[in-house]
Amino acid sequence: MTERAPRVAPSVLVGIGSFAAVGTYTLIDSIGLGLWTSLGPGPGLFPFAMGVLLVAMSALWLIQELRSPSEAAAVVDRRLVIEVVVSLVILAAVMDLLGFQLSMFFFLLYHLKLRGRRSWVSSLIIAVAGSFGAFYAFNYGLNVALPVSAIPLLNTIGL
Amino acid sequence: MDIFNDLLGGFAAAMTWQNLLFAFLGCLLGTIIGVLPGIGPVAGVALLIPLTLNMDATGAIIMLCAIFYGTAYGGTITSVLLNTPGEAASAITTIDGYAMTKIGKAGAALTIAAVGSFVGGTIATIGLVAAAKPLGELGLLVGPPEFFALMVVGISLLVALAGKSMVKAVISGALGLLIAMVGIDPVAGAPRFTFGMDRLLDGVSFVAVIVGVFGLSELLSYRKDTATANVHAPNFRSLLPTGKEWRRSAPAMARGTGIGFGLGLIPGMTGSVSSLLAYGAEKKFSRHRNELGKGAIEGVAGPETANNSHANAALIPLFTLGIPASPTIAVLMGAFLQQGLTPGPTLFTENSEIAWAIIASLFIGNLLLLVLNVPLVGLWTSILRVPSSILTALILLFMVIGAYTINFSVFDVFVMIGFGLLGLALRHLDIPLAPMVLTLVLGPLMERSLRESLEISQGDFGIFVNRPISMVLIGLGLLILFSPLLKLRKPRALTEDPET
Structure with a gap:
């Protein structure tokens, strides 16, 4: 010492x-x-x-x-930070292209199934509700428009 | 009875079924945010601002106010049942609240907390009604120099009280002001700090910044030390406190109301300080002080009453002077501004009906929370059983929607992510976040009043010391800022305040 x-x-x-x-x-x-x-x-x-x-x-x-140097700060869970931030960046990058519903569906599936290790059933139910369900709730219930896909093929089928 | 008529008119406006529904939804959402440990009131209110953008101003503000004080109720539930505070302001309740759970009195603790919150909140709202007119009239005498001086006092109080290091608090405040300055300058129309990006001409979206700094960074700094809780809702019968418990709680509630109300009026004081001091008061004055820590009902009644009394009293400086007293109120003020309402003395002259409807809704909301909270305790505890991975995914979903819908642009989602990382860095460096929110909201107002003052005086800074009110206020602000040099000790409760 x-x-x-x-x-x-x-x-x-x-x-x-x-x-x-x-x-x-x-x-x-x-x-x-x-x-x-x-x-x-x-x-x-x-x-x-x-x-x-x-x-x-x-x-x-x-x-x-x-x-007098301050005490060492608490350690950050780097893996968590990287996983969340990268997934958010990808989501934001493709949201205008794929539309809210598809991009959010995959985003939620990633966080529930791959990161959270939930069962397929509960992952799928929550991902569908949070993406397609939220889209309809916001568009028609609250009059708040979430983005639809810029790809014509997806756009015409309502995604 | 002028005020009485205004208030009655307010009740009439607040009792429409839409506004009642908004108050109800706000209370519900607020309680949920309060129950969830991962998301605090600041981020919670900010997140839900986008939902209210298409609503009329009265309904929107009613809902956001209900969310705001609803969190104070919700935070109690986890403190009592799980020994983990849902909100910082309920942290002290864990001591006796959880001890009561261990001896099978969780139900009584929750009921007393809800009743105490109702009492504190209602009395503080009566205070708001009484103070609104006189303070508002006083506020109208205030010109730009006084307004600037008032904001200096508010911000210096928060800076002085936040966290352990004043240097860090000033950095936080300065960052908030700088972020607020991005975009077209309000006086001369020159673009500032836009880095050539057209998207930044309107400034950085306030909601995206708050959601990032408070919400996302909180989620990012989350550590996996809390397993999914095994909670049991107390059964309905045990929810009724005994006559003895009522009698013991009453004086604690009275003390809590007084402490919360007094501190709520002071900018920079958070609800946590009130509840800590209320607990301290019980330790000193309660007849059963030796039972504190072992499940004494006073240890729940005092702090819980204090933090709700505080939450409602903190609306007084906002409504009458336009000064937010805490970070959550600053976010609420941001919501007012988004709706085209300027909180402060002019609110009662220009939008008197809206102002009184909101005040009336505070009474209704407090009553709703009392009715909602206790019987629905089973529902709240079931939220706690939702695995954290699902909660994380859902909170992220709401953050993205919240950030996107403010301007219907993905750009704001990126802003939110960026500020989430900034918030994480600030947390890591132990820099308090509260001064930043306050200056973020007040920055534009502060700059405008500074420049208006200097235009009145033709560039002479003497205007701030030649006018008596502003001279006193500026002096007070400087005194607060230089208090560390004077070796004035601040109470320990403040340095340990987890909210700042």
């Missing part, structure tokens, strides 16, 4: 760095927007103040961390 103080966690450094970067970007960008016009405060004034705040707070946070 060395007697040196524990080091600042890498994720915290990345966090501080990103906030400082966002702050700096905001500072520069808001100067371009114009801080002051002949009429008074310009569109850049408020963002400029926020940029100053972000940069200043990042610096303060860094000093605090260097003095």
Whole structure:
């Protein structure tokens, strides 16, 4: 065991760095927007103040961390994050093309059957209700239109 | 009796069958959100905003308000039966509530909690009725500089109270303001931070951001340590508390109402703080304080009354001054704005009928929850038996629909995903999310009042200190922000507040 103080966690450094970067970007960008016009405060004034705040707070946070590093944060379940985020991105990417019903049906099936290991029967029932059922409930019940497929063949059969 | 007539008119408007149905649905959905551990009130209300977009303003707000206070009821159920709070504000109830379940008194605990919630909620709503007119009139005297100063106070309170580190809370607040600024600048019409994307000219969709930051990130940070619960609903007979339990609860409810009401008025105080302090009050003042922790009814009655009294009292600053006191109320304020209503003093002059109908519906909703909650406890517990994989899939389904329907665009689904990841990162870095929501909603209003003030004064910042009200408010805000330097200790209940 060395007697040196524990080091600042890498994720915290990345966090501080990103906030400082966002702050700096905001500072520069808001100067371009114009801080002051002949009429008074310009569109850049408020963002400029926020940029100053972000940069200043990042610096303060860094000093605090260097003095006494915060405890390690809870570990994230990476697999869960990747599975959920990737499936959502794919869903969003194909929703306009395949329509809400088909894309949501496969999305739900993935989460219920493949990830959740539910039985085929319950997976299918919930997936159908959540995709085709939700589509009709929203379209006709609540008057909220969910997207239909952009592919003519699917579109004509109501998907 | 001017107010009385207004309120009667409100009841007439709230009692139409559609509005009653909306209040009922809101209570039902709110309780479900409260029962489900994976989704909190902030994300819950945000998720359901899209459902209300095609409804008339009164019905929409009635439903969303009902969802909001319904969550406070629902959170109790899991606290008592499972020892896991459905909502942060019910966390303290687990101590005596679950202890009561273990000695076979779950039914009495749930009934007392529901009655206490009803009492607290109703009394706080009476407070809202009484305060609405005078505070609203006071609010009308407020010009842009005072309004700006008021928001500074609200935000600095939240920043000072949220989480452990003020530096992190300020970062959260600044991020919210920056996100709010994306799009066409409201005064000069210049596009800001749109990165050349036309889709961003209207700004980032508020609902998509909230659903991402609060809902999706919560789901992503979920860990598989909770197995599907084995819960049993108490049978109907055991739901009736004994006469002794009623007598012991009454003083606890009175204390809880007072604490919740007082704290609910202060921006930055969350329901959790109220329920923690109410529990503390029972420990100090209750005649049975030595039984606390072993299944004392006071330990349920006090905190549960306090958090509902808080939830309803927190609507007072929103209705009269246009200042949201907590993240959930900020989301509710977002819903008002989406419906073209501006909460605040002008609400009672411009949309007086809607305002009073909503207030009347608060009474109706609290009554509905009392009637719904206790007899339906079997239904709520059966929701808890739904396996988590099915719940996750269904919550994801609602998030996607919610984000999509706000502008009928897949773009907002991507926004939701992006902000879900941001929320996860913020949680990981221990940055409180509450200041961000508040500034996200208040940002545009705050900027507008700042710039209007400076236009009035022709660029002289002195306007904020030359006017007495704004000078006092700005001074107060600065005092709060610099309180760490003055070594003012905040109570422990606040640092441990799980909601921020």
